[in-house]
Amino acid sequence: MKTDDLVMLLATxxxxxxxxxxxxxxxxxxxxxxxxxxxxxxNLLGVRADLAEAIRLPMFWVKFGFVACLTVASLLAALRxxxxxxxxxxxxxxxxxxxxxxxxxxxxxxxxxxxAQRAELLLGATWAVCPxxxxxxxxxxxxxxxxxMQGLAPTRLRLAGTAAxxxxxxxxxxxYCLHCPELEAPFIGSWYLLGMLIPAVTGALLGPRILRx
Amino acid sequence: MxxxxxxxxxxxxxxxxxxxxxYHAFLMELSAHLRAFFRKRLARLPDEVEDxxxxxxLAIHNQRHTYDASQPLTAWVHAIAKYKLVDLLRRRASRExxxxxxxxxxxxxxxxxxxxxxxxRDLGKLLDRLPDRQRLPIxxxxxxxxxxxxxxxxxxxxxxxxKVGVHRGLKALAALIRGES
Numbered sequence: 001m002k003t004d005d006l007v008m009l010l011a012t013x014x015x016x017x018x019x020x021x022x023x024x025x026x027x028x029x030x031x032x033x034x035x036x037x038x039x040x041x042x043n044l045l046g047v048r049a050d051l052a053e054a055i056r057l058p059m060f061w062v063k064f065g066f067v068a069c070l071t072v073a074s075l076l077a078a079l080r081x082x083x084x085x086x087x088x089x090x091x092x093x094x095x096x097x098x099x100x101x102x103x104x105x106x107x108x109x110x111x112x113x114x115x116a117q118r119a120e121l122l123l124g125a126t127w128a129v130c131p132x133x134x135x136x137x138x139x140x141x142x143x144x145x146x147x148x149m150q151g152l153a154p155t156r157l158r159l160a161g162t163a164a165x166x167x168x169x170x171x172x173x174x175x176y177c178l179h180c181p182e183l184e185a186p187f188i189g190s191w192y193l194l195g196m197l198i199p200a201v202t203g204a205l206l207g208p209r210i211l212r213x
Numbered sequence: 214m215x216x217x218x219x220x221x222x223x224x225x226x227x228x229x230x231x232x233x234x235x236y237h238a239f240l241m242e243l244s245a246h247l248r249a250f251f252r253k254r255l256a257r258l259p260d261e262v263e264d265x266x267x268x269x270x271l272a273i274h275n276q277r278h279t280y281d282a283s284q285p286l287t288a289w290v291h292a293i294a295k296y297k298l299v300d301l302l303r304r305r306a307s308r309e310x311x312x313x314x315x316x317x318x319x320x321x322x323x324x325x326x327x328x329x330x331x332x333x334r335d336l337g338k339l340l341d342r343l344p345d346r347q348r349l350p351i352x353x354x355x356x357x358x359x360x361x362x363x364x365x366x367x368x369x370x371x372x373x374x375x376k377v378g379v380h381r382g383l384k385a386l387a388a389l390i391r392g393e394s
Contacts, residue, residue: 003329013360153279
């Protein structure tokens with residue numbers, strides 16, 4: 001087939017193109033992922049019994065806000081990486097800034113604590129399960145976001161896979177906040193972050209293989 | 214802003230609104246830019262150029278819903294062309310074959326080459342390998358110029374199945390290209 005014939009073929013018989021394709025796909029994937037993560041959390045883990053009291057503590061909202069900022073940054077990164085030629089610009093800094101702030105806060109808390117308390121501040125009661133539970137909650141959304149990305153056109157596949165993983169990981173952590181009893185900055189700055197990084201690393205590994213087009 | 218960018222952007226936006234002549238003009242002009250871009254960078258693989266032009270045109274068509282009108286067209290097209298070129302080189306495992314740097318997107322529309330070489334890969338033959346539910350909608354609506362309604366009547370498929378068949382068929386064609394080279 002000659003190139004001119006291919007051009008003719010491609011230009012013939014199309015309807016108008018789908019509008020807001022990225023927004024639609026991501027809305028679907030995120031909606032599905034949040035519902036799935038919430039169902040998993042409620043049925044397998046349970047909402048923390050003292051949630052009504054916990055939401056009156058400033059630290060609950062610091063934690064929730066921290067994760068929410070990372071969610072927004074990941075969403076922006078995923079949207080940009082789904083479109084050829086869109087630049088990331090300041091988006092990686094928007095992800096790094098809340099992490100750095102949380103680490104500064106954590107360092108401050110640890111520095112001011114009695115040496116004997118430091119281990120508890122860092123490990124809480126749930127450090128051994130927290131990252132895995134966050135990763136588990138993010139599982140369905142991880143699949144859904146990769147599906148959304150496959151229908152678009154990522155050109156930097158490893159980065160795109162990472163962003164897909166971070167997006168699902170941060171949403172998983174957001175839902176996990178409603179179950180998790182931990183509120184100390186050193187805990188959040190390490191185990192929450194690790195939980196979000198599990199799907200991110202998985203995405204970085206899978207991206208180049210499954211996002212090709 | 215250079216004039217090629219403006220004109221091509223305008224053609225594409227009208228094309229996305231289902232204005233076929235504008236879309237045709239966009240793809241024609243774009244294929245010349247793609248050809249010049251690849252020819253310059255693949256001087257050691259001249260036989261691959263036309264195949265890559267065709268593969269990129271198909272990719273741009275299949276992925277046209279990802280163009281955002283607020284974005285410079287140069288950046289979008291350059292990113293796709295670069296992606297397809299890198300993908301080809303990876304398949305050939307030979308990045309040294311590259312004869313010109315890849316990253317300068319600003320001059321994408323500054324060169325054009327309308328002398329098409331013969332493509333080595335025959336997309337018509339690849340098209341024949343698609344299943345009927347994808348091949349027939351493409352043949353009728355895109356090669357013979359029938360409407361979706363006429364195609365549906367002719368094939369006994371529903372209208373939405375015809376549309377889905379075209380869409381999936383062109384994606385499958387792109388996948389066949391990736392798989393065979």
